[in-house]
Structure formats: C-alpha cells, structure tokens
Amino acid sequence: MSDARLSRRSVLTALGALGAAAALPPAAGAGPPGAGAPHPVRRAPAVHSTGRRVAILGGGMAGLTAAHELVERGFDVTVYEPTALGGKARSIPSPGTGSGGRLDLPGEHGFRFFPGFYQHIPETMRRIPFPGNPNGVFDNLVSGPAFRMSMPGGPDLTAPASISPLRLDVYDLDSLQQSLGAAFSLGGAIPPHELAVFARKLVMFLTSCLERRNDEWEHQTWSQTLEADGKSQGYRDILVSALTRQLVAARPQTVSTRTIGIMGQAFVWNALGTVPSYGHLDRLLSAPTNEAWIDPWAALLRERGVKFEMGWRADQFDLAGGRVTAARVAHSSGNRAVADADWFVAAMPVERAVPLWSPAVLDADPRLELMRNLTTDWMVGIQYFLRAPTRIAQGHVAYLGTPWALTSISQAQFWRGDFAARYGDGSAHDCLSVDISDWDTPGILYGKTAKECTPDEIARETWVQMQRCLNDVGEPVLRDDDLVSWFLDPGVHWNAASGHNTNDTPLLINTAGSWKNRPDAHTAIPNLFLAGDYVRTDIDLATMESANESARAAVSALLVASGSTAQPPAMHRLHEPPELEPFRRVDADRFHAGLPHILAG
Structure with a gap:
C-alpha cells in the first residue's frame, strides 16, 4: 500500500x-447475484418459441422502460396499466384548480430528483424526442446549484451540490x-x-x-x-x-x-x-414531470406501435406445463384473460406483485415466496402553492430533526415560463414540493403521527414543522398569508371510522438481510420476467433508476429466451x-x- x-x-x-x-x-x-439465497436459483428451461408478442403488466417506470426497449427490437408490445402511466414518477394535477385557460396546479407523488450517478434514466431520456432539444427529454434536466440543511434553533448550512475534481490516489x-x-x-x-x-x-x-x-x-x-x-x-x-x-x-x-x-x-x-x-449531483426537471418527460415518452411509444390498455389491473397468472398461458386482468367494466402473448413482464410494485404468486406460480418458482418477506414504508409528497416565489434554496432542502423527516424543493425557479400565467387561477407564483418520509412519529402540532392525521392536519403539521426550521432566525421565510392552497398525493386515503390513513403507493425498504429475499429479473418460469425496484440490480434502492435498470435486465433475459439476435439494452455499473x-x-x-x-x- x-x-x-x-x-x-x-x-x-x-x-x-x-x-x-x-x-x-x-x-x-x-451485492453479487444469488448472495445469501436459501434455495438454489432455478434456471428457466430453454424456450423454443420465437413469438414476438409481449404483455407488460404495469405502466410505471419499469413498464415504460421495458416497452421502450422491446418495441425498438421489433416486439409487439401491449402495456396494461390500472391507474396512470408513469406510476409514482408521474405528475398528478390538482383537479379543478385551473381557470382562464390555465392548466390545473401541478401536484405529484413526490418531487423528482436525478442524481448525477443515474446513468440508465439519462440514456433513456436522450432517446425521447422533445421539441427544440438536441438531446431530447434529457435536455429538460436542470441543475440545482446549492443544497440547504435547515434545523430548528441551529445554524443552517447551504453548500454547493458539486465541487471540482479531486485526486483520490494519494491519501491514507x-x-x-x-x-x-x-x-x-x-x-x-x-x-x-x-x-x-x-x-x-x-x-x-x-x-x-x-x-x-x-x-x-x-x-x-x-x-x-x-x-x-x-x-x-x-x-x-x-x-x-x-x-x-x-x-x-x-x-x-x-x-x-x-x-x-x-x-x-x-x-x-x-x-x-x-x-x-x-452528471451534476443535484438535477431536476424544468417542468412538471408529465410535461417534461412522461407525456413525450408515452407519445413516442404509441408512435412506435406500443398499445396501452388503461384501467386494467393484473389479478392472476394461469400456468400450464410450467409456463404462463394467460394473465387475468380486471377492469371496472369486467374481467378478461390476456392469452395472446408469448412473453409476460410483471412490472408492478412489490406489494402488487406478491398477491399474484399463486400456489401454481410458487410451485414453478419457489424462490418467489421470499418476496413476502420484503418490507414497504411510506414516502409521500404534498405541494404548497404560494402567492410569491419562495426560494428557500437553489436546490433541495432537508429539514433536519423534523419529526416527519421533511425535504423540499421550490420548483418554479427551475421551471420554464411564468408559473402564475401557466397554472391555477393566476394567484399562485410558486410550488413548494415536500416529501414526508416519516409517517410513524408524532408531530409537534397535534401530537399525532401522519398516519393518524386528516389531510388538513397533515398539511398544517407539515407547514408548521418547516416554519420551525426556516423562521427561527431573521425575517420569516414561510408566511401563512402566502399560502394559496395545498395538494396531498391522492394515494393517501383518510378513513374517519378507523382514524387512520391508507396509502396506495408505499415504497420498498431494504431492511438488513433482505437481499436474499429479492428475485432476479428472469424467473424460473420461462416466459415470465420481473421488472421493478425490488428486483436485484446494481442500484440497490427503490428509485426510478433501479426500476429502469431492472426493466433492462428483464428485456435482456427475454431476448435470450426468445432467441433474438438484437443487441441487449445498455447496462451500467456504479463507480x-x-x-x-x-x-x-x-x-x-x-x-x-x-x-x-x-x-x-
């Protein structure tokens, strides 16, 4: 040394x-594939079918990525999505808030964040055309030059998000x-x-x-x-x-x-x-996610022949001879079997995939049973629409010590055009997007956890926790008079009878020792593939990047199984x-x- x-x-x-x-x-x-697996990994038998029809169950980040990679390689792709394209990454407009020709105020599941070490998503973005952008949707990524850590009663720290290169070869x-x-x-x-x-x-x-x-x-x-x-x-x-x-x-x-x-x-x-x-450490989009990314992506896929069946939810797989013969899907209008596909990609989140593992599925691939041991938690967004620009920082803000573990971004400073002229009724000039990461610790205003609070109480409690961090020195940064309205992720549902919320979109959490419970992209069922942030990938966290990477792994395995000579999708490793x-x-x-x-x- x-x-x-x-x-x-x-x-x-x-x-x-x-x-x-x-x-x-x-x-x-x-970690390495198969690390800690209690069962030998069963290899899928060779498949002699050269069929090109693929059913993708789920139209979130993983499903859209799989559809993109497959349609480019000549496959006939149909995506079945129960709610909305983009999944947790999508924008969710606040209904009925737009007037005078303006769009509804832009809500979302949580603010978008694209660290510089993401490599799969930027590569996908470059392949999605966007008017006036030489590099497509990728050029809609902008840099947040600074990051702020705020704490109540203590000194705040604002630091640059990236620094000059450093030699790493001469230290001890x-x-x-x-x-x-x-x-x-x-x-x-x-x-x-x-x-x-x-x-x-x-x-x-x-x-x-x-x-x-x-x-x-x-x-x-x-x-x-x-x-x-x-x-x-x-x-x-x-x-x-x-x-x-x-x-x-x-x-x-x-x-x-x-x-x-x-x-x-x-x-x-x-x-x-x-x-x-x-790339730059802290990157975000120059417009709401659907405008800057998801809508152009869906338009491109439709143009290339991808079919989207909206409102359909996967309920069951039918198997015969160890292979999937059909996926049962449900809609408000009824049920049907998707039996005209040669290949199936399950691209829904873990909490929706596990109920599909019937005894027949588990008999064909016993390792999928381990997915029942995976854990999810809540990380949900709320947006505050403000009468004046509130540039708390030129980037993301972490509110250290807040019971609900809050982070935020003042978005309008990064978005194209005049916010008030484009969204709402003209009275809102900024969107403060906040992620609530701890739903199980009592707050400071009501003494209740976020899971126990009504939507109004969640909005007020979150606001007060941020005020406690930002308004402790000098002129107040967040003023009650500046608040026009707020929008909580509609996946959170308040149940007055039980006094608790439920959440349609929880987040996978990698608990200690959980790597052994996570599957690979290709199951032991020869025509069933998995794509989602719970699949084993180099990006070992529930993120858009890991979902994209997992879909590429599923497509690579499908290409091998189908005997395709197409080049597999690019795969990147962390440095x-x-x-x-x-x-x-x-x-x-x-x-x-x-x-x-x-x-x-």
Whole structure:
C-alpha cells in the first residue's frame, strides 16, 4: 500500500460539500447475484418459441422502460396499466384548480430528483424526442446549484451540490478519516468525538471488500453500525436518522448498512467530481414531470406501435406445463384473460406483485415466496402553492430533526415560463414540493403521527414543522398569508371510522438481510420476467433508476429466451474507485482469514 499522502487541506476543500451531498435522496449498489439465497436459483428451461408478442403488466417506470426497449427490437408490445402511466414518477394535477385557460396546479407523488450517478434514466431520456432539444427529454434536466440543511434553533448550512475534481490516489486512512469528520461537522452541531466515530465507520465501509459488504454490512442496521445508543441528539438526528428516514423513508433501526453505505458512496464520488460519466449531483426537471418527460415518452411509444390498455389491473397468472398461458386482468367494466402473448413482464410494485404468486406460480418458482418477506414504508409528497416565489434554496432542502423527516424543493425557479400565467387561477407564483418520509412519529402540532392525521392536519403539521426550521432566525421565510392552497398525493386515503390513513403507493425498504429475499429479473418460469425496484440490480434502492435498470435486465433475459439476435439494452455499473483497490485487497485478505476490518475496534 502506498505511503503517499494527500494534503489534509486539499481533502477538506474538496469534501466541504459532502455534508450536503450525503443528505440527498439517492440510490446505491448491490451485492453479487444469488448472495445469501436459501434455495438454489432455478434456471428457466430453454424456450423454443420465437413469438414476438409481449404483455407488460404495469405502466410505471419499469413498464415504460421495458416497452421502450422491446418495441425498438421489433416486439409487439401491449402495456396494461390500472391507474396512470408513469406510476409514482408521474405528475398528478390538482383537479379543478385551473381557470382562464390555465392548466390545473401541478401536484405529484413526490418531487423528482436525478442524481448525477443515474446513468440508465439519462440514456433513456436522450432517446425521447422533445421539441427544440438536441438531446431530447434529457435536455429538460436542470441543475440545482446549492443544497440547504435547515434545523430548528441551529445554524443552517447551504453548500454547493458539486465541487471540482479531486485526486483520490494519494491519501491514507488517517487523513481521509479526519477530512470526512471535518466535512460533516455542520458548524459544531455534532461533538468532535462522535464525528470521529462516524468518519471511522464511513472510511471502514469505503475500504471494505465486496465480500464484507455483502456479508457483515448487509446484516447490520445503520443504527447498529453508527453505534447510535448514547450519542447526542445532533448525532442521532443528522447522521443516524437524516441519512435514512429523511432520504429513503427507511428506519435506521432496520435498514441495511450496505444499502445506505453504497448509496452514500455514490454521492461522495459524484460530489467529488471524480467520475467523468456522472452528471451534476443535484438535477431536476424544468417542468412538471408529465410535461417534461412522461407525456413525450408515452407519445413516442404509441408512435412506435406500443398499445396501452388503461384501467386494467393484473389479478392472476394461469400456468400450464410450467409456463404462463394467460394473465387475468380486471377492469371496472369486467374481467378478461390476456392469452395472446408469448412473453409476460410483471412490472408492478412489490406489494402488487406478491398477491399474484399463486400456489401454481410458487410451485414453478419457489424462490418467489421470499418476496413476502420484503418490507414497504411510506414516502409521500404534498405541494404548497404560494402567492410569491419562495426560494428557500437553489436546490433541495432537508429539514433536519423534523419529526416527519421533511425535504423540499421550490420548483418554479427551475421551471420554464411564468408559473402564475401557466397554472391555477393566476394567484399562485410558486410550488413548494415536500416529501414526508416519516409517517410513524408524532408531530409537534397535534401530537399525532401522519398516519393518524386528516389531510388538513397533515398539511398544517407539515407547514408548521418547516416554519420551525426556516423562521427561527431573521425575517420569516414561510408566511401563512402566502399560502394559496395545498395538494396531498391522492394515494393517501383518510378513513374517519378507523382514524387512520391508507396509502396506495408505499415504497420498498431494504431492511438488513433482505437481499436474499429479492428475485432476479428472469424467473424460473420461462416466459415470465420481473421488472421493478425490488428486483436485484446494481442500484440497490427503490428509485426510478433501479426500476429502469431492472426493466433492462428483464428485456435482456427475454431476448435470450426468445432467441433474438438484437443487441441487449445498455447496462451500467456504479463507480468503484480503483484508487481504493489496495485497501480493499488488504480487507479481502483479512475477511477470508476471519479477521475484522483494520479500523474495527
């Protein structure tokens, strides 16, 4: 291992933005195929059919991606979607709010965020034409230059989202550990000795061999890894909770350290500017998602021959001879069997896929039974429409320490044209889009969890939690008089009788040890493929990127099964810095010798 060192000042300068970078909603890497699987992976038997008809069940991110890749390769594709194209990624207009020729105010499931290390979605976007854009829909991505972390009664931090490239080939573990500790100091909000613990754990992960990640780190929770018990409130709020609850709706007491660690690593390398193929760290769309992306995408697919059957929900698979012979689909008008397809792609989320695994399906592929062990949680959006532009930050904002783990983006500053002239009745000039990530912790206004609050109470409680962070110093940033209206994701349904909400669109959460429960894109049923953020991919997190990647994997497997000679879709891997390879080789030797990481203790 080299004794050469990078000056501490250089590392500190380059890592100054990492506190902000790590607090953004990200995606991460995955372990080796088959890791920890309790059953041998059954190989699908050879299929001699050369049929080209494909039924895709679900028109969200995974379904649209699969349709795009297949129709480009000459397949006859029909997509069956029960609700709306785009799934959780779509816009959801607030009905009846537009007047005078304006569009309805733009609501959504949650704000869109495209980290620079996303590679599959940008590649798809470049292939979707958009008027005036040389690179298609991709040119509708704009950069958020800054990120703000706000906390009640404490100093806020605003930092650039990306920094200049940094050499990573001339440091040692001590200097890297000191630099990371300084980068996450957050103005003294966390005691130095606790920062040292966090920095040591982070460096341990960055320099662990892949075997240790997939064995030890996969089975540790984030809270266990960071030794959260007994630490200060700042340490627990920011480093333990904010990097999990705030970003991916995961509980630090249950989420896998491997998932959070690889996710954080991707942000670190993106922020450092060390990977030429990565884009700007914080990117978002220049218009509501449907306008900027989903509608042009659907139009392109229709033009190329994809058929969309809207309102149809998959209820059952019929099997004979170990193959799917039909998919039973339901509509408000009745039921029918989709029996004219040669291939079937299940592209719905995990909570809708699992009920389809009948005894016949599980007999054909017993490993699918493990999907019942996967966990979902809530991460849902609410939009506030304001009378005046409210530029809290030129990018995303994390409200540290808020009971409901809030993040937001002031969207109008990034959108084309005049917001008030285009949307609503002309009185709203901005859209503050907020993600609520913790639905199980009592709030500060009503003392109830978000699941126990009416929609009105959710709107008021969320607003007050943000005010507590933003209005604690100087002139108020969020004023009640500026609020025109709000829009809560309609997938959240209040039940007055039970006093609780339900949620149509929960989010997959990667709990410790859950990798073994996740399937591959090709099942043991030769003509059934899976596409969704629960499928094993390199991006090991429930994101648009992992859904896109999984669909590409499903299409690649379908091409092989059908005997197609078409080129498979491009597949990308997250960057693993070669500069860290010497450290990882040392750790691999220690791991295989049964020894802990060299920094453990």
